[in-house]
Amino acid sequence: MTVKWLYYWQPSIGVTMSSQTLSIAIKRIEALHGVKTSRWQITASQFRPNQREPVPLVECARELLGVVFSEVPDKYYFALRQEHMVVEADATMQAIMEKLQVYRNRLTILFEGFQYELGDFHIKAGRAVLAHTENLRGIVLEVDYKPLSSVEQSRRVVQDFMEVWQKGETTGQFVPLDPNFSEFNLPDLYSWQHTALQYVTLMAFVFSQQRT
Amino acid sequence: MGVHEDFMMQSGYFSMEKYGAMQQPSPTPSTPSTGFMGPRSSPLFSNAVDQPEPPPPTGQDVDRPNSMSSGQDSDQAPPRHLANALDGLGRAVRHIADVRSGADLLLEALDAAAQVRSHGAGNKKPSDRIQKAADAMRIALDALRATGKELEAAGVLNGAQQRFEENGLWNSPVPFVAPDGWLVPYAWKRQIAGQAAATAYERARLALKAFTEQKRRFFPGLAATTTSVTGTKRPRSEGSETTDTAEPSLPDLLRRIQPETQGMVVTPYERLAWVKKSNLKAGMSTTFASRVLTSNSSLSVRHGNAGTPQQPPQAGVDNPTSSTRQAEKIAVLEASIPSVLVAVVSVIPAGSLYPDAVALFSPAEAGGHIQAWGVSQHKLYQRLSEHVTATLHQLLQQDRTSALELLLRWLLSYRTLFTQQCS
Numbered sequence: 001m002t003v004k005w006l007y008y009w010q011p012s013i014g015v016t017m018s019s020q021t022l023s024i025a026i027k028r029i030e031a032l033h034g035v036k037t038s039r040w041q042i043t044a045s046q047f048r049p050n051q052r053e054p055v056p057l058v059e060c061a062r063e064l065l066g067v068v069f070s071e072v073p074d075k076y077y078f079a080l081r082q083e084h085m086v087v088e089a090d091a092t093m094q095a096i097m098e099k100l101q102v103y104r105n106r107l108t109i110l111f112e113g114f115q116y117e118l119g120d121f122h123i124k125a126g127r128a129v130l131a132h133t134e135n136l137r138g139i140v141l142e143v144d145y146k147p148l149s150s151v152e153q154s155r156r157v158v159q160d161f162m163e164v165w166q167k168g169e170t171t172g173q174f175v176p177l178d179p180n181f182s183e184f185n186l187p188d189l190y191s192w193q194h195t196a197l198q199y200v201t202l203m204a205f206v207f208s209q210q211r212t
Numbered sequence: 213m214g215v216h217e218d219f220m221m222q223s224g225y226f227s228m229e230k231y232g233a234m235q236q237p238s239p240t241p242s243t244p245s246t247g248f249m250g251p252r253s254s255p256l257f258s259n260a261v262d263q264p265e266p267p268p269p270t271g272q273d274v275d276r277p278n279s280m281s282s283g284q285d286s287d288q289a290p291p292r293h294l295a296n297a298l299d300g301l302g303r304a305v306r307h308i309a310d311v312r313s314g315a316d317l318l319l320e321a322l323d324a325a326a327q328v329r330s331h332g333a334g335n336k337k338p339s340d341r342i343q344k345a346a347d348a349m350r351i352a353l354d355a356l357r358a359t360g361k362e363l364e365a366a367g368v369l370n371g372a373q374q375r376f377e378e379n380g381l382w383n384s385p386v387p388f389v390a391p392d393g394w395l396v397p398y399a400w401k402r403q404i405a406g407q408a409a410a411t412a413y414e415r416a417r418l419a420l421k422a423f424t425e426q427k428r429r430f431f432p433g434l435a436a437t438t439t440s441v442t443g444t445k446r447p448r449s450e451g452s453e454t455t456d457t458a459e460p461s462l463p464d465l466l467r468r469i470q471p472e473t474q475g476m477v478v479t480p481y482e483r484l485a486w487v488k489k490s491n492l493k494a495g496m497s498t499t500f501a502s503r504v505l506t507s508n509s510s511l512s513v514r515h516g517n518a519g520t521p522q523q524p525p526q527a528g529v530d531n532p533t534s535s536t537r538q539a540e541k542i543a544v545l546e547a548s549i550p551s552v553l554v555a556v557v558s559v560i561p562a563g564s565l566y567p568d569a570v571a572l573f574s575p576a577e578a579g580g581h582i583q584a585w586g587v588s589q590h591k592l593y594q595r596l597s598e599h600v601t602a603t604l605h606q607l608l609q610q611d612r613t614s615a616l617e618l619l620l621r622w623l624l625s626y627r628t629l630f631t632q633q634c635s
Contacts, residue, residue, distance in 0.1 A: 002576065120591050147590040149576040150551035153630040188551070 002122075002146045003154040003190045006198045007162060007174035008205065009139035015171050021139045025125050025174075026114070028165065034116035040124050041070040041112040043131070044203040047103040064103055065200040068094075069192070077196035084184050086193040108132075109203050111140055120146045121161060128206055137206045141174050150188050151181060177202055293366070300363045307356035314349030321345045429560055429568075463542075465565060465617055476549050476624045483543035486556075490582045544584065547620055549627045551575055553593065555600070557619070558584030567616045570604050572596045596626075 009025075011017050030036075047064035065079045068091070076093045079086045097103055113126020124142040129135055143161065148154040159176070166174055179201040181187075186194055321341035466478055481489065545557040553572050560568040569584040572593045581587065588594050603622060607615040 147574040147576075147588075147592045148551070148630065149574075153551050156633075157630050 001149060001190050001192065002144055003148055003151055003158075004142050004144045004195055004198070005154070005158045005162075006177040006202055007141040007143065008177055008202060009141070009172055010175045011172035012170065017136065017139065017172075019127065019136060021172065022113070022125065022127055024169075024171075025139065025141065026116075028169075029116045029118065029123055029125060032118055032165070034118040034123065037115045037117055037122075039070075039112065040115050040126065041110065042199055043068050043108060043110055044199050045108040046106050046203065046207075047097070048106050050101055050104045060102070065203065066094075067196045067199045067203075069195070072192060075192070077193060079184070079197050079200040081200075086184050086186065086197050088193060088196075107207065109137060109206055111199070111202075113140070122146060128202070137210065140202065149190050151190055151194070152188055177205070297363065297366055300359055300366065304356060304359040304363060307352050307359055310352035311349060311356060314345060314352050317345035318342065318349055429566070468617075476547055476620070476627065478545055478547045478620060480542040481544040481546060482541045483558075486544040486546070486583075487580075490578075491580045545620075547623055548575065549624070552627055552629055553596070553623075554582070555623050556582060556584045556586070557616070559616070565616045566612060567604060567608070567619055570597070570600050570619065572600055 009017065009021055011021070044065065044067045047066060049060055049062065061080050062082060063080075065081065067077045067079070068075075069077075074091045076089045076091050077086065078089060108131035109128055110131050111126050111128050113124060116123045116125065122144040124140075124144070126140050127136055128138040128140050130137055143158050145154045145158055145161075148157070162174060162176070177198060179197050181194060181197065184197055186197065321344070325339065325342055463480075466480065543559055545559060546554065547557065548554040552575070554575050554577075555570060555572050557570045558568045560566060571582075571584050571586050571588070573582050573586070573588045574590055574593055577589060588597060600619075600623070604615070604619055607618050607622075611618075
């Protein structure tokens with residue numbers, strides 16, 4: 001699978017974040033003759049166990065972070081931070097969880113936007129909003145370098161690309177998200193699990209931003 | 213008028229030039245074709261880009277009949293007319309040449325007369341010469357006048373005045389008369405024509421040479437007619453040859469390269485086996501899965517084939533007993549630098565050392581298009597393929613026997629393609 005790198009918008013000091021940033025980013029992409037292809041949407045949710053009894057009967061995970069991609073609608077990915085695992089489940093998992101009521105959905109963030117093609121790079125530009133509200137939480141950029149599948153090999157290429165792409169931007173910059181894949185036992189060969197981990201990390205980051 | 217007629221004379225050459233270089237200025241720097249007068253003032257194109265007639269896209273041969281038939285009602289068919297016109301113009305040019313040489317003669321005679329007079333010898337001779345020269349000139353001028361009148365009557369010279377005015381403002385160098393009587397206003401035209409002929413000959417020779425080589429490669433049976441040093445190479449039976457004495461064989465090369473090229477794995481395949489493999493891979497989603505599955509499940513496919521690919525960690529050559537027997541069938545080499553690129557090299561004739569084509573692909577790509585002549589899906593690898601093909605041909609030109617080895621080593625240098633900074 002081709003490698004994706006996530007970038008998160010960090011506004012400069014004193015500048016407030018707004019949807020303007022997204023339109024600026026899209027303009028930049030289109031200036032490089034990027035071709036708009038489709039919409040994309042990724043839902044990241046945080047689950048907490050439903051504690052009815054004071055003492056939990058079953059050993060279970062304290063926190064489940066789930067991600068679903070619009071590109072892979074039949075799979076649901078979970079990242080378990082304590083256990084350092086990324087697991088893949090079927091999409092019906094959501095229905096099952098709702099029926100069982102073991103875990104409760106506490107927070108959900110929706111990443112959505114448009115996908116562009118720039119030669120060998122496929123860029124997804126979008127915003128992060130809290131589900132069921134229109135609260136803008138962040139601007140997200142995902143750079144997908146098509147020719148490569150290895151995380152290490154593509155790191156430099158994508159970094160250089162982003163450097164060139166955001167040259168001259170004063171209101172802020174896109175900061176790369178570098179989750180530690182090795183901690184979660186993920187190999188160098190990129191896969192959807194890597195993506196799941198990236199988005200989950202991003203979601204956690206967004207939450208932490210929200211509190212500050 | 214002289215300038216105008218010259219174009220007609222060299223019409224064959226011109227129309228050829230015009231086909232190719234309609235919008236471009238003339239090649240030499242000395243001509244002010246697109247200089248101060250603009251593109252239309254070039255003598256080469258004035259016939260085509262003209263005020264009176266609309267410029268036809270084809271050469272000026274079509275131009276002429278139009279002007280002629282518009283000039284007068286002609287009973288003759290246009291080609292005849294054209295031939296007559298060209299004939300007439302040819303005659304005119306010759307007359308002009310005569311006039312010029314007559315003028316030279318006259319000058320010579322006058323000069324001789326002056327010398328004779330200063331020496332005080334008999335003055336009968338120089339005056340005779342002067343007379344003769346003057347007569348010659350008069351005759352030539354009369355003939356020229358007559359031809360000119362003819363051409364004018366035939367309507368060949370329509371628009372010539374405008375053209376001359378357009379072009380006459382040049383300071384053209386004095387035209388010189390070539391030995392066959394043709395007036396060449398610009399010496400370089402002749403030279404270029406000569407050069408074109410020379411290069412054409414050279415190119416034809418090279419093309420012939422290339423074709424005979426190809427013939428030898430693809431039809432080894434016909435190789436008997438060639439006299440060049442490199443004949444068809446067939447590897448010897450047992451792998452005991454050294455690189456100096458006998459013809460080096462492919463398994464030897466692979467064995468030799470293996471310890472030196474860390475990071476690159478070269479695996480040989482039979483051509484058919486490669487096609488099967490690439491088609492098999494087309495159904496796989498990830499290369500990891502394909503590597504595992506193809507080696508396990510398609511063992512039966514490759515059982516009867518020679519040069520079966522091994523697991524990547526091992527060297528690319530089989531155990532000696534089977535390798536020598538089947539070394540002759542190895543036609544495709546897959547050189548892969550894990551997670552950077554995969555190169556497919558086709559070797560012709562099978563089993564020898566001569567690479568024929570090479571193409572680069574992403575290690576994630578799968579499909580029937582991964583052949584030595586295929587094109588990658590990614591622009592990056594397309595570019596790289598072009599580059600490597602150019603290198604391949606360069607290496608082949610320099611030294612055919614070591615081309616494959618050098619190519620493989622050069623490919624190895626790409627292992628830091630994505631990690632090392634461009635210098």
